[in-house]
Amino acid sequence: MRRLKNYPPDLDRWREAARIAAGARELGLRLALPGARRREIAEAIEAFVRDHGAEPAFPVNLSRNEEAAHYTPHADDTAELVDGDLLKVDVGAHIEGAVADTADTVEVGGGRRHAHLIDAVHDAVAAGVRAVRPDGSVDAVSRAIAEAIRARGLKPVTDLTGHSIERYLLHAGKSIPNVPGMTDASFLEGEIVAIEPFATNGEGRIANGPFGNIVRFRRPPPADDELLNRLFTRFRTLPFATRWVAASERTVALERARRYLQSYPVFVERRGGLVSQAEHTVLVGANGGEILSVT
Numbered sequence: 001m002r003r004l005k006n007y008p009p010d011l012d013r014w015r016e017a018a019r020i021a022a023g024a025r026e027l028g029l030r031l032a033l034p035g036a037r038r039r040e041i042a043e044a045i046e047a048f049v050r051d052h053g054a055e056p057a058f059p060v061n062l063s064r065n066e067e068a069a070h071y072t073p074h075a076d077d078t079a080e081l082v083d084g085d086l087l088k089v090d091v092g093a094h095i096e097g098a099v100a101d102t103a104d105t106v107e108v109g110g111g112r113r114h115a116h117l118i119d120a121v122h123d124a125v126a127a128g129v130r131a132v133r134p135d136g137s138v139d140a141v142s143r144a145i146a147e148a149i150r151a152r153g154l155k156p157v158t159d160l161t162g163h164s165i166e167r168y169l170l171h172a173g174k175s176i177p178n179v180p181g182m183t184d185a186s187f188l189e190g191e192i193v194a195i196e197p198f199a200t201n202g203e204g205r206i207a208n209g210p211f212g213n214i215v216r217f218r219r220p221p222p223a224d225d226e227l228l229n230r231l232f233t234r235f236r237t238l239p240f241a242t243r244w245v246a247a248s249e250r251t252v253a254l255e256r257a258r259r260y261l262q263s264y265p266v267f268v269e270r271r272g273g274l275v276s277q278a279e280h281t282v283l284v285g286a287n288g289g290e291i292l293s294v295t
Helices: 011-031 038-051 115-130 136-149 226-235 245-256
Strands: 055-064 067-069 084-095 099-107 161-165 175-177 192-195 199-200 206-217 261-269 275-277 282-287 288-293
Touching: 011 038, 011 055, 011 084, 011 099, 011 282, 038 055, 038 084, 055 099, 055 206, 067 084, 067 199, 084 275, 099 115, 099 161, 099 275, 115 192, 115 199, 115 245, 115 275, 115 282, 115 288, 136 175, 136 192, 175 192, 206 226, 226 245
Parallel strands: none
Antiparallel strands: 055 067, 055 084, 067 261, 084 099, 099 282, 161 175, 161 192, 192 282, 199 275, 206 261, 282 288
C-alpha cells in the first residue's frame, strides 16, 4: 500500500526559492577569484537572493580547503581568497519558509589541481539523485554517493549528511548519509530533500573548529524581550549570521540571547584533508528525484 503523498501545497514557491538559490550559487562561483574577499562575496550572494524576491535561509557558507562547512565571514572579515583555494559555496534561500539549499565547489584561479575532488562530488550528487525513488530506501542513495566518490580514489565524509527540508526547517529530521548502512529510512513521494555529498583526500571525518559566525534560535525568547523577539520574528528557527545583526545591537543582543541560541562551529576535516561539496534541493516525485536547484 502506497503511503500518503507529501507534496507541499505551494510547490511553486519551493521551486522559485530553489531557482533563486541556484542563481546565487552560480554568482558565488563566478566571484571566487584570487584576491576577492570572502565577506564581499557573501554579501553579494545574499544581496542576489534578496533582490530576486527571497530571503537567505542561512548565511552563505564560504568554507575553503580543509573547512567542510559552517564558515561565514564576520562583519570585519578582510580575508582574501588565494590561487588554488578549494572553495565551497553553500547557499540557502526561502520564500515564506519554503526553503532551498544548494552548493558547489570551485578551485580559485581556475586551475585543475583539485579537479578530482570537484568531479567526485559532481558524480556523487548526480548518482544520488538518480537513486531517489518514492518509497525507496535512503540507503540506496547513500550507497550511490559513496561508490561514486570512492571510484575517484577519495573518501566520502561519513559524519556529514544530506537531509529532509520542511517549512522553516532546514534540517527537518531525516538524514541522508553519504555512506551506506546507517539508516533504514525511506523517501516519501512529495517530500523535499537535500542530496549533499562531501568528498575528501583526508580521513573522511570532521572535527569542530572555531566559531563560524552563525547562530540560530533553539527556542523562542521571553515575550517581554523586545530586542530578541525582533530577531526571532526575523529569523525564526533558521540560522543567521552575526553580521546580520546591527553593529549597535550585536554584542548586547547575542549576549542576552546566549541561552536561546545554538552556535555553529566550523566543520574541519579531522586530518586536514581537502574537502569538496555539491548539493541540490530535490523533490521526490512519482518517477524519482527532480532537481529543483537549477537556473
